Amino acid sequence: MSKLLIGLTGGIGSGKTTIANLFVDLGITVIDADLVSRDILNHDQNITKQLIEKWGSGILDSEGKLNRRVLREIVFNDIEAKRFLEDILHPLIREKIKQMAFEAESPYALVVVPLMFETHFDELVERVVCVDLEVEKQIERTCLRDRISEELARKIIDAQIDREERRRLSDDIIYNCEDPVLKKKQVFELHQKFLKMVNHG
Numbered sequence: 001m002s003k004l005l006i007g008l009t010g011g012i013g014s015g016k017t018t019i020a021n022l023f024v025d026l027g028i029t030v031i032d033a034d035l036v037s038r039d040i041l042n043h044d045q046n047i048t049k050q051l052i053e054k055w056g057s058g059i060l061d062s063e064g065k066l067n068r069r070v071l072r073e074i075v076f077n078d079i080e081a082k083r084f085l086e087d088i089l090h091p092l093i094r095e096k097i098k099q100m101a102f103e104a105e106s107p108y109a110l111v112v113v114p115l116m117f118e119t120h121f122d123e124l125v126e127r128v129v130c131v132d133l134e135v136e137k138q139i140e141r142t143c144l145r146d147r148i149s150e151e152l153a154r155k156i157i158d159a160q161i162d163r164e165e166r167r168r169l170s171d172d173i174i175y176n177c178e179d180p181v182l183k184k185k186q187v188f189e190l191h192q193k194f195l196k197m198v199n200h201g
């Protein structure tokens with residue numbers, strides 16, 4: 001059982017997955033909130049039923065499963081629809097994350113939540129680590145990884161909390177620099193800090 005749940009956040013392309021994998025290398029259980037969300041949407045019949053009642057069977061694909069692309073489009077420009085979905089989905093995601101963290105066998109567990117502050121998931125964790133990067137580098141790495149235009153990358157970033165605010169709200173910051181040694185050093189130092197927190201209450 002993990003005694004401590006740490007949150008990890010950062011803007012798109014900042015390096016959350018890359019940094020989270022370094023914690024995995026140190027034996028830490030990493031929970032991906034996006035995967036948890038996807039799993040619930042794919043398997044929770046009760047959710048599917050509520051969403052069909054709200055938006056009709058057009059949200060299903062040819063196999064009768066929720067079509068997440070259609071769902072994304074519905075909630076993209078509609079705040080009321082977004083809130084409806086989040087109100088039924090978020091409590092289940094939170095419960096599942098808590099359960100997974102409870103069952104984790106590492107001394108502490110890490111949950112990766114891209115929109116940590118925007119969705120108030122920071123309330124679920126003891127501390128938030130922010131993966132930080134200059135916006136221009138975020139754009140560069142996102143465009144390379146996802147093969148999208150600079151314009152789209154900027155649009156996605158503009159829809160997220162801004163860099164300074166994210167840094168201000170976080171307890172710890174990892175700067176995702178190119179230097180692999182420096183990157184690992186920051187992760188290792190935080191790892192030691194969290195282990196101390198676990199061992200000394």
Ligand code: ADP
Nearest residue numbers: 011012013014015016017018141145176177178
């Ligand atoms: P996120 O999960 O925050 O969206 P990723 O971890 O997927 O970000 O990183 C975004 C892209 O940048 C990936 O293609 C990754 O390989 C690359 N990347 C991550 N960290 C670094 C780094 N320190 N230096 C150079 N490229 C990096």
